[in-house]
């Protein structure tokens with residue numbers, strides 16, 4: 001049996017034609033799965049019964065099952081999913097009054113081993129298929145009560161640009177008016193700085209948002225806390241970002257987790273300003289660190305955060321401070337899976 005979500009609309013049309021069926025059924029099937037949220041071909045009442053039977057023999061819709069769920073007092077819900085080979089991934093629904101952001105994983109485990117991230121602690125398992133990425137989105141959408149799933153961020157487990165083809169195939173379905181119909185500008189790819197992936201992305205006809213986990217503005221420190229920097233050092237990364245901005249005319253957001261005695265002092269702020277001041281269309285998003293098990297990362301004080309932000313602002317950088325959601329349920333990336341696997 002095959003995951004039907006692995007097929008683009010065009011591929012599903014081809015499949016129907018190969019069975020001697022009209023291709024317009026592909027749009028109906030897409031609507032049932034991605035818009036009405038159906039997991040069951042037998043419920044697709046406007047399809048002929050014979051076609052429903054063939055679909056049920058050949059395909060399945062949902063390829064994961066819920067292993068655990070945690071609800072935060074602030075409404076954030078974190079899902080731990082088991083894939084059909086028993087690997088675990090997680091996804092988070094972050095609702096506001098009427099809208100919700102889905103935080104989605106792109107890989108089972110991660111090979112990049114960033115110091116502040118629990119996802120890297122257990123190593124890399126495998127890439128998710130495009131169908132598994134879409135499983136997360138579908139499950140999150142179906143589990144919202146009052147809010148609409150309007151935004152997607154690839155900030156869960158894994159490095160999205162390290163699973164480029166499956167990621168892009170899933171994003172095109174997330175973006176498609178025949179499927180989830182979530183605007184490209186509401187889809188954010190967050191990378192640790194995988195330069196070949198950024199270069200490929202700038203050639204796509206897709207207006208997605210790009211976010212780069214920076215967390216340090218000098219090579220020594222960044223290589224220590226983000227080993228990817230040894231392969232793609234800051235000079236090369238910023239040059240690549242300059243090309244991306246020139247090619248796409250789109251803003252890049254730089255994520256910067258602030259941790260005490262690491263990257264939150266005056267000198268770190270100066271280095272950050274020097275690194276980004278000539279980059280047109282850059283925004284810095286400051287995130288005060290959460291405590292992470294088995295890591296030396298210490299959350300900063302409120303005054304450290306304020307001083308750092310003020311320095312960047314006065315130097316002319318576009319800077320925001322992100323409020324962490326779901327802290328009481330370990331909603332920082334990788335933490336629920338790790339807790340579960342340690343139990």
Ligand code: SF4
Nearest residue numbers: 110112114117120158
């Ligand atoms: S921050 Fe992203 S790239 Fe780094 S270890 Fe975590 S999941 Fe991997």
